Amino acid sequence: MASVELKNLTKSFGKTEVLHGIDLVVKNGEFIVFVGPSGCGKSTTLRLLAGLEEATSGDILIGDQLVNNLEPKERNIAMVFQNYAIYPHMSVRKNIGFGLRTSKLSKADREKRIDEVAEILSMTELLERRPVQLSGGQRQRVAIGRAMVRDPSVFLFDEPLSNLDAQLRTQMRLEIKKLHQDVGTTIIFVTHDQVEAMTLADRIVIMKDGHIQQVGTPSEVYQHPKNIFVAQFIGAPSMNMLTGKQVKTGVQLDGGPLLKVLPTNKTQNSGNITIGIRPNALTLAKDGDDVLFEGKITIVEPLGAEALIYVDLGYANVIAHVPGYTPPKTGEMVKLTAPQQEIHFFDTESGLTLRQD
16 A cells, blocks of 8 residues: 655646646545546546656655656556456456566465455456456456556556446446455546545545646535535536625525525625525425525426426526425426525635635
8 A cells, every 4th residue: 555645746738738736645545536527637647647648747656756757567556447458368367367477476376366356356256267258347357356466556447437337337336445445555546427436435536627626525525515616516416506696685696586695704705606506405395494496397307216306497497306206296386495504605706615614
């Protein structure tokens, strides 16, 4: 295991700078997930760590060692790619052992190490099979085993689940999380899927346009987003956003009513306010509740025990959460409410939260 530190890391391709001074410390044994839209720089950061690309400036440390000028094989890292890249003519045993081909271990020690890794991955009974005889999830486990057998200080995963179907993705998420719990090696994982990020990570690094937007635990980035981008990127469905202007008694929504709610942060802002409410916090109002919105249901999306309703307020559209057994119907007029603590305020100009921490 080893810690990883990135210091003012930049990367340019020609005249185009794609990473703009990345600073990050990954603790020894931590599971870090980089997440963000395509082109945000997450895979480039991983390739710089692996030594597959050269940094334009800045430093990369693995443990206490500066690795900028080290070849990939000298960094004691192992990388698992989106493509399994396993050899179809080799057995599972030989594919896993391929990572030891240049090691100084004896044949007996290599076989012992392969058996240990296969047991951790529950693949002992599959060792003599060829890849064509395996499922997609089993092939991905072979790729992970080939990385594990080298006993690296750091695992790097580059969107390893994106080629799997939904059921296999869920299964492999659980297996990777269990692997980390069992082995404890530092893992840096890249994905565009925020569900993967939320379920796997000790901490999430959210990126946009080559900048880190926020670093925090899944709970922190979900409950306390630092800006509008993070608030909308994390969480499915995306957070409802309504714009307005701050007045003495609340927020006057653009084209809509006055909401008698105010941000708790008294610091200076532009006066242009964006209100954010997650769909699971926006529910049907009961007698005695403070009604925030009234509108007509345009779509009902059943999800089993719960349902999502899409509501046209006249000046904006919002998504709310209702019980799934007897949801309201399309065309019905509804009143919606949300707890005060679940209402997020952002300065529209800067996009930054106005939350008082």
